[in-house]
Amino acid sequence: MNARTAPKLLDPAPGPAHDPSPHPAPAPSHLDALEEEAIFILREVTAAFERPALLFSGGKDSLVMLRCAEKAFGRGRLPWPLLMIDTGHNFPEVTAFRDQRAAELGARLIVRSVEDSMRRGSVRLARPDESRNAHQSVTLLEAVEEFRFDALIGGARRDEEKARAKERIFSHRDAFGQWDPKGQRPELWSLLNTRLHPGEHFRVFPISNWTELDVWRYIAREGIDLPSLYYSHARAVVERRGLLVPVTPLTPAREGETVQQRAVRFRTVGDITCTCPVESQAATPEAVIRETLHAELSERGATRMDDRTSDASMEQRKKDGYF
Template structure:
């Protein structure tokens, strides 16, 4: 007897393979979740005034889910902090406020527009993206609240500069990052010593990939802003990217807009965040798309990451997330 003459044996083998893959995936996610929870608890134990950076995006929502598991709803021991450019998608900021209320978490919002009024941020021209200027507002918030640790949802697979980060990433008294001065992290032992005025950026999901994030979203049934799923939107092609046509990003002379089915892989400032064409309407469908993609989510969707003078590494050295 062989599989060619017994079709049910083929089906049985495929089912066993799928079950084995599901088991490996679940085990893998369990390990990543365990590491994230360990780091979140370590921050609570090692620092006096930590905060969790929370934008309402998918990575920060995954991080918030891990924090909820680490401490319990209504018991997260640090506030949520969001730096708002004033040009964020309302679907995301509305969702941010909703999740904070549901968890009974303290939400602190500081705006780039406030920094502009103080004169600490000055735009080269009114249409300039405010995204890079978030560094100034963030450093002002750190000084205002005397935060000594900021927990973020950045991942190493997002961008080459972020791949250089440690899980516990030291920042000097100017809020600057020195890649060559990062501390070793062996055997999950983290050096959290810092002088007055210094702080740490902490990345509990640093070892996750975009696919891990979406598999975890599917497994945990994490609600997300609707922008992450396929929807029809007016867009225009620019420099190989699909730019959403909005009041902040209007059509230029000679351009023609068209309606396409798109979704956002990452959400940020409207002036520099682009969607991708997609029909994926569920986390599982997005997992399949992610398996087929050979471009990082930032490389495929962020206009500001394509200019050398605004490189991620330079911005991080200046205090960016």
């Protein structure tokens, strides 16, 4: 076939050019990319491990992970149980919300209590009013042994605290449940090493790369329900060491302290004895987003007494098995 015999291409028809996709899909947003990464990690956990569980407190980060899991596997089709380590000093609004959400999802909820560890003698408090928060490590490792979990999916983020910024997404724990920050496995080009020896397990953090602001923007976009403590409400507090300490039977006002009614919200929820609110009028996710944009301290730095007063650093607590 030469130039004389080759068929001529038809000239395009007159008129406006035809666009096969007149409305192209918008480019993925930053939140879309974070969600896609979390879904990939959750599916990778399910494919690589035999007995994973999702650490579920009823807090905002674990609720965000649940929404990603619903998208990864389908509503009501979670492939692993939810695990809660209860200090016995949790806010009742949060534990009630935890139970409600697990029931809505049809998920198996496993609750193990620090008080049970105290009865067994594996946890001993130095004094009756000592925070039980750090002692959750013992109860958690007992649950790992009881159920032979080989992966625990957690909601920790790297922006929360400097020790957590050192974590890999797939964070290896040895046969004693301990973490070695100097011996972590590389995760170059999103290649994840899931190799385990008997008795070892992984802590997996699908939202490692999210920030507090990302979490709230995702909550707003997805319409995720949260415990009421995350929004502004009136609460009795005292000022102590630069924090607003909630006045409760577990954390009473001390001699010389003035009890005040303030409009506050919690940026993070945990053990009552070490979790403090911040002054706030934010009653919606959008209002919280505006406040978060101007926050100068991380949520743990601004609200956790144990991070300020504990003799053990977060890194040491994580080495010992803490979340």
